[in-house]
Amino acid sequence: MCLEFAVARYPTPVRLRDGKICTVRLLESEDADRFYEFLKAVPEEERLFIKPRLTLRLIRRWCRQxxxxxxxxxxxxxxxxxxxxxxxxxxTGGWKRHIGKVTVLTHPHYRGIDVAKLLVKELLAIAPHCGLERLEAEFNGERQVAIRALFQLGFEELARIPGYLRDMRFRPHDYVLLGIHLVTDEEYAVAVG
Ligand SMILES: CC(C)(COP(=O)(O)OP(=O)(O)OC[C@H]1O[C@@H](n2cnc3c(N)ncnc32)[C@H](O)[C@@H]1OP(=O)(O)O)[C@@H](O)C(=O)NCCC(=O)NCCS
Structure with missing residues (x-):
């Protein structure tokens, strides 16, 4: 149901804050080179949530979705x-199967013009169709821009553990967990009567 909803919804045009018209769509197999170029343009320390080393092979697999x-x-x-x-x-199973996790990344040349917020808004629209009740996002406490952007979309801080994380040089960083409760179709129907 999740994929069917997404396939029916995309591609869709969006307008960025500076007037650029872009397209939001599902990542496709043919995107491998484009996606690789995009990820390489993002400084390594900013894409640390992508655990394995970036290789074209990994990207091809990712693009196959x-x-x-x-x-x-x-x-x-x-x-x-x-x-x-x-x-x-x-x-797909376990205690957190009703909680989806969101990650987001914007090309350094396109920051501050709503790319991340528009993409996360799309995930907020898709998630209830995936049987999810909540979304969460994890950060190191220094990711103020990302944390603020998700606050603006309705996420709230669920937990903050000082010094819980370690970077490459083993320096401590705060762990921050944000979350949002999703409005399901049933709840929406009750709310509007
Ligand atoms: C966090 C990130 C995704 C934000 O992307 P973005 O497309 O620039 O964000 P948006 O433009 O949608 O909105 C973010 C908000 O932060 C502001 N912002 C963006 N870059 C900023 C910067 N360098 N300094 C201050 N504010 C900034 C935007 O203006 C906007 O706030 P506003 O609506 O009050 O003006 C991007 O900086 C990034 O890719 N960072 C590295 C990866 C990361 O931290 N991901 C999150 C963990 S999953």
Whole structure:
């Protein structure tokens, strides 16, 4: 149902704060080179949530979106260039199966013009169709821009643990967990009567 909803919804045009018209769509197999270029343009310390080392092989696998019920990636495209991505991560079983996790990344040349907020808004629209009740996002406490952007979309701080994380040089950083309760179709129907 999740993928069907997304396939029916995309591609869709969006207007950025500076007037640029872009397209939001699902990441596709043919995107491998484009997506690789995009990820390489983002400083390594900013994409640390992508755990394995970046290789074209890994990117090709990612672009195939072979497990959309576990990881569903949306991209924003401007002039045939990928300028942002947002991924909805789902666990198919276990205690957190009703909680999706969001990650988002914007190309350094396209920041501050709503790319991340528009992409996360799209994930907020898709998530209830994936059987999810909540979304969460994890950060190190220094990611103020990302934390503020998600606050603006309705996320709230669920937990902050000082010094819980360690960077490459083993320096401590705060762990921050944000979350949002999703309005399901049933709740929406009750709310509007
Ligand atoms: C966090 C990130 C995704 C934000 O992307 P973005 O497309 O620039 O964000 P948006 O333009 O949608 O909105 C973010 C808000 O922060 C502001 N902002 C963006 N870059 C900023 C900067 N360098 N300094 C201050 N404010 C900034 C925007 O103006 C906007 O606020 P506003 O609506 O009050 O003006 C991007 O900086 C990034 O990719 N960072 C590295 C990865 C990361 O931290 N991801 C989140 C963890 S999953």
């Amino acid at each position: 072979s497990k959309p019920d576990e990881n569903l990636t949306l991209v924003m495209v401007h002039n045939d260039r990928i300028i942002g991505e947002a991924t909805l991560h789902q666990r």
